[in-house]
Amino acid sequence: MGFVFAALSLNGTSPGAMPVPPRKRAQxxxxxxxxxxxxxxxxxxxxxxxxxxxxxxxxxxxxxxxxxxxxxxxxxxxxxxxxxxxxxxxxxxxxxxxxDGVGVVVHANNPLRELNAEQLQAIFTGRVQGWQEFGGKRDAIYALGGLRDGASSALFARFLKQPLDAFSLNAAVESNIERLAVVAACENAIAYVSVGSAERAISQGVSVRLLPISGIAASSANIRNGSYPICxxxxxxxxxxxxxxxxxxxxxxxxxxxxxxxxxxxxxxxxx
Missing domain, CATH: 3.40.190.10 (Periplasmic binding protein-like II)
Known part of the structure; x- marks a missing residue:
């Protein structure tokens, strides 16, 4: 009798045994x-x-x-x-x-309230190099961007209708976090960064501010509804x-x- 129960158990048909589900085919x-x-x-x-x-x-x-x-x-x-x-x-x-979207950040103490595409083009191609051109102090603009082969750089250049070769940056920094840190430490700095990264940094108390572009706030909400232009x-x-x-x-x-x-x-x- 013990042999019979052992055989039943090996065949998975013993009383009370849980059925084994078939293995799904690998895909x-x-x-x-x-x-x-x-x-x-x-x-x-x-x-x-x-x-x-x-x-x-x-x-x-x-x-x-x-x-x-x-x-x-x-x-x-x-x-x-x-x-x-x-x-x-x-x-x-x-x-x-x-x-995804690219926004432009300045230091929280920068009096600038917004920029348009033409003004951004002048800054990031080096045609304008002082904040006084936009009603600010007589200080040099320190322009930061991403690496040339980065997606943010390509999107921003496409918005400005400029080849990346035309950009004149003081520094190219790969990481959004590093660009935000530089702007937070330098009141003369301006940078393009991921809108999401900037929003998170601002919520954590980092001293930067996202500038509206032609009156449209750089925000995840405006990226979602399609009104923000650099997305x-x-x-x-x-x-x-x-x-x-x-x-x-x-x-x-x-x-x-x-x-x-x-x-x-x-x-x-x-x-x-």
Missing amino acids: KLHIAGSTTMGPLLKEIAAKYHLLHPEVAVDVELGGSARGLEDVRAGHAHIAMLSRALAPSERDLYGIPIAR RALTLASRDAPSGVARSFFAFCLSAQVNGILSAFDFVPYLD
Whole structure:
């Protein structure tokens, strides 16, 4: 009799035994494209994998154009684009998942209240070098920017309608946090930074102020409603309407579960 019960137990059919659920089939999802979105998508993919351990998500950087090429050629399931789909790309299925924006900060004691695109162009190309041109003190402007190959620099240059070669900076600093620290320590400084980074720094008491651009406040709220001029959509695109794992991943990227990750990267959720 003991032998019978042992055999039943080995076969998983002993009385009271818990049934073992079938193991889900392993699946892969390949995502390629924007270097701006790459670090963000790697974090999102890691969280998605925790919830769906049977899905291996590979994120490959190479630029938005490369991502589109890979999706069209069938080498990737999803492309990352640090912009909206162009009219010529409407054959693809695209969903914006976030927005990012670039703001201009000065020291909290700077009397300047706002700037327009023409004034910003004059400052960051070096045509104007003193604050007295804008009603301030007779002090030299100390202009800070990001690295030339950074996404913030590209977006800011596009807004000013200037090539990056035309920029004349006193210093190029990679990190938003470091740029904000310099402006907080130097009353003559001005810098372009992530709006989200600046808002967080201001809330923590850092002595900087975001300037309105042509009367429009640089804020996450205005990035969200589309009124702030220096912003762009961050988009995921696929060759066809997504299905299966790709559809599940798209939905996850649009859910509130990723809002904390978006905020950590200073992006604004596309949907409220």
